[in-house]
Amino acid sequence: MTDRISLPKERIRILLLEGIADSAVELFGHAGYTTIQREKRALEGRALIEAVKGVHILGIRSRTEVTEEVLDAADRLIAIGCFCIGTNQVALQQAARRGVAVFNAPFSNTRSVAELTLAEAVMLLRGILDRSNSAHAGGWDKSATNSWEMRGKTLGIIGYGNIGSQLSVLAEAFGMRVMYHDHTTKLPHGNAEPCANLGDLLRRSDVVTIHVPETPETIGMIGAAELALMKPSAVFINNARGTVVDVDALAAALREKRILGAAIDVFPEEPKRNGDPFVSPLQGLPNVILTPHIGGSTAEAQDRIGAEVSRKLVDYSDTGATVGAVNMPQVQLPARPTGARWTHLHRDAPGILSRINESFGRRNLNIAAQYYQTDSELGYVVVESVEARNDADAILAELRALPGTVRARLIYER
CATH class of the missing domain: 3.40.50.720 (NAD(P)-binding Rossmann-like Domain)
Structure with a gap:
């Protein structure tokens, strides 16, 4: 079977605003992401709304405000990287409800x-x-x-x-x-x-x-x-x-x-x-x-921030890990050389996990690993099976059809 991931990396569009450091671009490149657009300035209003259409990963600093209106326009967005400490510029709860994970760099500066x-x-x-x-x-x-x-x-x-x-x-x-x-x-x-x-x-x-x-x-x-x-x-x-x-x-x-x-x-x-x-x-x-808000504005700090946030974004895209996300439950499983992995973000309610597991049980598929975490509103599960055979897409379709689903992804099938 040919390895398959949720979306070929060359098709994943990344938009980096506000002059984000070269270290971020280098890390994305080493991870296989090549479709990267960079802007030195912040965007706002209609310019930002138009720019985020079709973008999968958005990188910003403190001046770009991601409002609910911007999130509505971001039809393919899966993650936002705040290449700074604060995340006040992002509508965090609204992002979570749309299945958009938000990461920052709380320690790098x-x-x-x-x-x-x-x-x-x-x-x-x-x-x-x-x-x-x-x-x-x-x-x-x-x-x-x-x-x-x-x-x-x-x-x-x-x-x-x-x-x-x-x-x-x-x-x-x-x-x-x-x-x-x-x-x-x-x-x-x-x-x-x-x-x-x-x-x-x-x-x-x-x-x-x-x-x-x-x-x-x-x-x-x-x-x-x-x-x-x-x-x-x-x-x-x-x-x-x-x-x-x-x-x-x-x-x-x-x-x-x-x-x-x-x-x-x-x-x-x-x-x-x-x-x-x-x-x-x-x-x-x-x-x-x-001084004009330059406490963390050193070359060394910006390099560290670029590397830290881009690494979290790559991990989320490649493995489904949400460790470091400020608006979602914290879940991490290491990538495995074989099998298939799915993620499921949903509005937390009784019985969701059993319904997810039922999709595998009906097909006599063993769940090789699973991690599940909830917060006050959302639940997030990472689940994988070594023997996915030809059922990966069918399971994904069932996960997406479950009541309360916010976003389900097939991360990879190997």
Whole structure:
């Protein structure tokens, strides 16, 4: 029997937007995918709706918004790769209901963000930005006023996840004391100490940095009341999400010199593309570093992100694995040299798995491997049989006809 896959790889169309790294294209190519269209810019509106028609795999970064209307137009779409950390730009639930898996790269730019945070802490504690601007204008300010070493200072980390914990290790190498606060219990790295509450961290820290996702609980978590707890000699850094900090309250605290300085890389409202105007109440304030959402924008991070997300997309297309998908149950089975493999995504309901198994039992086919997982709404099963014989297409047709089916695929038959 000739090997057969769900769709010949040269016919699988991949669209990569927003200048996704070459590492992604290289990995797709090594896996046998050749029909790849690349665009350096984001697409929106009608342009995006037209572009996604007939596309099987879509790659985006943070500026392309995949709405329900876009998903409706994407008549062949099976997966979206967000080549970044966040997935807020995708209608995740609506994608899942259409059988479109969404993958991202939650860890690949961890080092880049951690390094930027430390660099900003040094710049703020030394007052480098204002002295640099003065020197550019012909001034010469050699004063040591409000200029401090990192060694011996206390770093307070809000959110002790992948970025926060790595930052913790790097900060200790500077000789800093490290405290952290997280909504869940986390094992400390090195000599870091957990704080009982956020207020205690804010009162004791010389540098406060926040590394939390955007959730209903974190939006606006740093406002006037929280900033009022900080030392007048302390600095504040946000390289996480723009909505977690009240920037008007932060601007007021800086103008009134209730804190020493701030570095902000993310904002509640950001331009959609390079060259669009940017406005913030933090502009023009002394000892404030403003950067255009570049925390993860290093060549190394983009290469890692390109490889990580494209690998997940290839695994999903080649084997049905959903490990790393943010909107589907997590399922993985290794590819096998013989037999046939099917996947079935469905609205979770009693009896679905038994009906799937019945399709094999009626044909006296042994199920060689099976993995099944559900979430609150969807169920996803990967099932394979070594002795598929000539029944692969008939089983696929039965799976697609089951009530509640969202998407069924014959991944391969060997």
